[in-house]
Amino acid sequence: MKNLRIVDILKLGQVGAEITVKGWVRTRRGSKNVSFIALNDGSTNHNLQVVAEVEAFGEELLKLINTGAAIGVTGKLVESTGSGQSVELQAASIEVIGGADPEKYPIQPKRHSLEFLREVAHLRPRTATFSAIFRIRHAMIFAIHNFFNDRGFYNVHTPIITSSDAEGAGEMFRISTLDAKNPPLTEEGDVDFSQDFFGKAANLTVSGQLEGELFAMALSRIYTFGPTFRAENSNTSRHLAEFWMIEPEVAFFDLNDNMDLAEEFLKYLINYALEHCMDDLLFLSSRLTEEEKNKPADQRSMELIEKLRFVAENDFVRLTYTDAIEILKNSKQNKKGKFQYPITGYGTDLQSEHERFLVEVEFKKPVILTNYPKEIKAFYMRLDDNGKTVSAMDVLFPQIGEIIGGSQREERLDILESRMEEMHIPKEDLEWYLDTRRFGGCPHAGFGLGFERLLLFVTGMTNIRDVIPFARTPKNCEF
RNA sequence: UCCUUAGUAGCUCAGUUGGUUAGAGCGGCGGACUGUUAAUCCGUAGGUCGUAGGUUCAAGUCCUACCUGAGGAGCCA
Numbered sequence: 001m002k003n004l005r006i007v008d009i010l011k012l013g014q015v016g017a018e019i020t021v022k023g024w025v026r027t028r029r030g031s032k033n034v035s036f037i038a039l040n041d042g043s044t045n046h047n048l049q050v051v052a053e054v055e056a057f058g059e060e061l062l063k064l065i066n067t068g069a070a071i072g073v074t075g076k077l078v079e080s081t082g083s084g085q086s087v088e089l090q091a092a093s094i095e096v097i098g099g100a101d102p103e104k105y106p107i108q109p110k111r112h113s114l115e116f117l118r119e120v121a122h123l124r125p126r127t128a129t130f131s132a133i134f135r136i137r138h139a140m141i142f143a144i145h146n147f148f149n150d151r152g153f154y155n156v157h158t159p160i161i162t163s164s165d166a167e168g169a170g171e172m173f174r175i176s177t178l179d180a181k182n183p184p185l186t187e188e189g190d191v192d193f194s195q196d197f198f199g200k201a202a203n204l205t206v207s208g209q210l211e212g213e214l215f216a217m218a219l220s221r222i223y224t225f226g227p228t229f230r231a232e233n234s235n236t237s238r239h240l241a242e243f244w245m246i247e248p249e250v251a252f253f254d255l256n257d258n259m260d261l262a263e264e265f266l267k268y269l270i271n272y273a274l275e276h277c278m279d280d281l282l283f284l285s286s287r288l289t290e291e292e293k294n295k296p297a298d299q300r301s302m303e304l305i306e307k308l309r310f311v312a313e314n315d316f317v318r319l320t321y322t323d324a325i326e327i328l329k330n331s332k333q334n335k336k337g338k339f340q341y342p343i344t345g346y347g348t349d350l351q352s353e354h355e356r357f358l359v360e361v362e363f364k365k366p367v368i369l370t371n372y373p374k375e376i377k378a379f380y381m382r383l384d385d386n387g388k389t390v391s392a393m394d395v396l397f398p399q400i401g402e403i404i405g406g407s408q409r410e411e412r413l414d415i416l417e418s419r420m421e422e423m424h425i426p427k428e429d430l431e432w433y434l435d436t437r438r439f440g441g442c443p444h445a446g447f448g449l450g451f452e453r454l455l456l457f458v459t460g461m462t463n464i465r466d467v468i469p470f471a472r473t474p475k476n477c478e479f
Numbered sequence: 480u481c482c483u484u485a486g487u488a489g490c491u492c493a494g495u496u497g498g499u500u501a502g503a504g505c506g507g508c509g510g511a512c513u514g515u516u517a518a519u520c521c522g523u524a525g526g527u528c529g530u531a532g533g534u535u536c537a538a539g540u541c542c543u544a545c546c547u548g549a550g551g552a553g554c555c556a
């Protein structure tokens with residue numbers, strides 16, 4: 001007899017079978033004669049009800065079976081006479097594998113705030129909400145590899161430690177083995193990184209894109225999926241100092257191919273969740289609906305599953321930056337002065353409020369914005385024929401904002417070099433990158449998807465710290 | 480980093496214009512109950528009011544600084 005997972009027990013429902021199951025106690029309740037134990041092993045959102053006769057086990061043993069305790073139960077699966085479940089386990093023997101002192105165990109059989117559960121992030125996967133979230137997180141990881149593998153993409157592990165600080169995606173975390181108290185100094189009085197571990201200054205990566213491009217210039221279709229690090233002092237519900245990013249890069253792709261890929265990718269992932277995680281989505285949806293009851297009617301969002309279906313079934317709106325500015329400029333909001341940052345014309349930087357207007361009010365569906373002014377975008381994005389804009393694209397989602405950022409890359413060496421000069425990017429650090437333009441250069445494109453932002457959308461959670469196991473944010477690096 | 484807001488029992492919160500001994504619900508513990516579904520009913524313990532200063536006869540309540548959380552903005556994925 002081997003241990004069975006609760007998800008399989010409930011799915012097969014073989015009444016009469018003798019089984020052994022191990023897991024953690026969610027609650028125990030009962031009367032003088034019988035105890036009911038809600039047992040969960042993390043394999044499903046549903047609990048297995050274990051029925052224990054008080055007479056058979058004694059109060060001393062039952063007292064150890066508290067919320068949070070790990071137990072093993074052997075017994076017979078029987079039809080349940082209660083109304084909450086179809087089958088239950090009639091316990092023949094119970095082993096308390098690890099107790100949990102109810103005076104001290106912080107997860108109580110009651111509703112907790114997400115803020116409190118963040119403080120006990122080491123125990124929160126034991127809750128219904130977080131086990132659902134992390135099962136979905138796994139399913140999405142799996143779906144991402146599936147998607148790319150099915151389409152002939154190769155997964156590349158780009159380096160996590162990098163010596164280049166020219167990626168331009170944000171502030172970096174320095175890594176060093178030098179004595180922080182007493183570092184070696186150069187004659188000028190700066191820290192002498194030539195004596196450091198790598199013989200030069202090193203940082204954690206902010207993006208695998210540049211290295212990804214190198215591999216796309218050889219394997220044609222590649223994607224990275226790894227951790228990235230940003231030392232920005234960003235205190236929002238959409239930013240993390242350590243997060244996971246998926247970055248496909250494809251040779252011989254232009255901006256339109258890139259948009260097609262991004263849209264197909266996102267729809268595939270959402271459909272995958274609808275197909276494989278419905279149980280957990282239903283739970284998160286009901287949880288969300290419960291929370292929304294406290295909000296005024298006009299601030300409530302669409303029901304989770306309805307929202308996912310809507311995005312999966314409808315085409316994204318594709319719009320150039322220039323057209324977006326026109327729409328925003330002529331909008332009632334702008335004319336009535338409702339925007340905090342009024343739109344005056346081409347060149348205005350789009351703020352969150354403008355993106356939200358386009359996605360949530362004007363089109364009511366995801367929007368892909370393209371061809372931004374070159375001044376507000378990165379050096380490697382391909383200059384358009386008008387000389388003013390670049391072939392960039394941002395995929396904007398309701399509530400979340402930018403979920404994907406990408407572009408067709410500048411493959412023309414002379415233009416790339418002059419763009420780098422304009423933007424003060426030191427060429428000597430990126431000779432290896434420029435080599436791909438010198439030798440067998442070709443048009444190519446790619447994008448980056450913030451994995452946790454995707455999870456925000458799929459799970460309906462509103463704080464990014466709740467969709468990663470252990471969040472790293474400014475002033476927070478516990479566990 | 481900026482703006483707004485909050486920090487009182489294990490958790491979620493109430494605490495009036497500053498005024499005697501700090502309150503509730505849930506959770507815990509003890510008891511009752513012949514099958515419960517966040518069980519129910521009765522009883523009970525539990526607090527240096529975020530930290531440090533200050534104002535005052537008197538501070539959970541007012542002021543200042545700092546710490547931490549939340550919402551929004553910027554930066555972005």
